[in-house]
Amino acid sequence: MLLQRSVLVLVAVHSALASDAALQPQKIVLSSRIAPTPSALKRRQLSQANVPLEDFFKGTDLQWFGNISVGTPPQDITVVFDTGSSSLEFSSTLCNSCRNAAPKFDPSRSSTFVDGGRTSSITFGTGVGVDPVVGDNYQLTLRSGTDTVTVGGLKSTNVPLFLITDQTPTFNIDPFSGIQGMGARASGFFASLIAQGLPSLFGLFLTPLSVGNAELTIGGVDSSKFSGPLTFASLPGRGSSAWTLTSTGVSVNGRTTSTLSTSRSLIFDSGTSNMIFNTATTEAIYALISPDIKPNSAEPGTYGIACNRISSLPAKIDITFTAQTGRPFNLTIPSSELSVGPFANDPSLCQTLINAVDNFQIVGASLLKHYYSVWDVGNQRLGFAAI
Template identity: 75%
Template sequence: MFSFSWFLLVASLYTSITSACPEPQKITLQSRVAPHGQANSLKRRQISPTNVPLADFFKGTDLQWFGNISVGTPPQEISVVFDTGSSSLEFASTLCNSCTNPVPKFDSSKSSTFVDGGRTSSISFATGVGVDPVINNDYVLRLRSGTDTVTVGGLTSRNVALNLITDQTPAFNIDPFSGIQGMGARAQGFFASLINQGLPALFGMFLTPNSIGNAELTIGGIDESKFDGDLVFAPQAGTGATWELRSPGISVNGRTTSLLNTRRTIIFDSGTSNVLFSTDTAEAIYALISPDIKPNSAEPGTYGIACSRIPSLPAKIDIAFTDVNGRAFNLTIPSSELSVGPFANNPSLCQTLINAFDGLELVGGSLLKHYYSVWDVGNQRMGFAPI
């Protein structure tokens, strides 16, 4: 998901990938021998990476990937989306009467290590759980602050800042998970604590389609068994908490336009299922796929075409980037991602993957599930390898 609080930093709008990828590049890692006496200290400090299995919320298309963490003493298991589009931890609590989705809710009164922070707040999201646009600010959480022990993949952090959901808007009630764990480009919460304990400052995501399964988050490392070839790394575009890369252009089915062949900064959000571009960019892309893809006024920001047309439409979208060595490479969204399913108001009309959102350029699961992705906080870069 992409929170409006982050959107303020990116776009100041809220107030409170037909060229093939170049030849594989081998990433060479060099080690330095620690001085005698320091080696044992470094060894004591090292924490090994850990893997967290992820489930895929599938509703005709892949929507969100989520996994289990535990909070409190004794630990209470809850499920969260590991979301690179936000930065904090919030989850359903027994204080929330409007949290009607059948998911575990945290009971702070049963945790001996919970400390109530006493601060209430709210958070609004620019992208929600599914593929439909946010309309009338319909993804809002009301929160109460606190701290507690958090364990992820067997690694424990103490006194982690968190938020208990005390109220949520109805749009969240389809969620099969309890909350959201932000995994932004600036380590915070449990991840920052683990880094301070000696865990390498990166994580890998294997966000597979529902048909493949075995999705996984690797915290503090890279699972090389999940991809072939070498990772290609690109530098972070900004200095904030948003994961974003600079792109020199976009092509569709091997063609581009002056508008698409323009430099832009694109956000990578594991908590968003499809793609958001400004209206002119979305329509320029659709024009190169089919002139029959039109806005659907019933759901502002969405576009669609007759479902019967989808199988015959090539819709390969290549987004260009530049790696850390100055070499060009593409990340590709294949034609298979064009449709995200029929509209509720017209089942013969299928929604297409790009939503219009002026001022925001963002890619989510429709791209990420075709790559193993590395989110390197320590070196402020992102890595990709096809899967």
């Protein structure tokens, strides 16, 4: 999900799990670009940890989420590990409007919880599903605090967090409690773990429901999850919390146009379920797939085509980037991703994978679930390998 700053605090850009815990895969760990000092080497005590992820599936893969614990004694909650945001927020017993079935945190039961006393609200630019956000229909009201947070057995103390005290009804379908931001600048529990000696990177294995065994690896890479080499591309500049890469062009079924062959910045967001481009790019892509893919006025920003036509349409989308070696490489969305399911207002019409939004452009799960991805905070780069 893409998070937009609304009131007071909160930084970031927002809109995520079943693994066999008995497996002991061989792993590789990538080091930071900045060589550690001897004192830092002595401090390095933490090893990478794997967190199994569940897939929220509602006709298509929507979000992957996993367990963390908060407080003393620990209370288990579930969160989307969201590369499109940078803060931790989750539902609490203070929230009367939080009617989803996910666990809620009770601050009165934690001896280490400290109330920060600040309230704020945030509005999300992409939501839980595949439909564009309309106005403020994805909004949370929050109260600040700090507490102990444990992820994958790794513990951080005095972690800044936000308790959800009110939410719009759109969140009530969520099977998870909240969101743990994993932006390009380490923050919260992840920054604390890095300070304790954990390598400053994580790997994501966001598999389709039919594949399963999705996983987050904190502080390293699970090399048993992919084949072939990792290809890395550098973020365009330090300082941003967004995982952004510059694309040099897009092609569809091997063809491109002047609109598609231009440079564009794309945000990589594990919390966004599909793809988002500006209107010109979206319509240029659809024009190369089928002239019958049209906007659906019932849901502004969406497009669709008759469901009985989907399986016959080739729709391979290649997005080109430049590797750190200087060579171009493609990340590919296969034709099987074209449909994200029937529209509620017309089940004979299927929504297609790209929404048109002119404020930002996002690479979401439609692409990420076809690659193992490495999010290297220390080296400010993103890596991809075939799975």
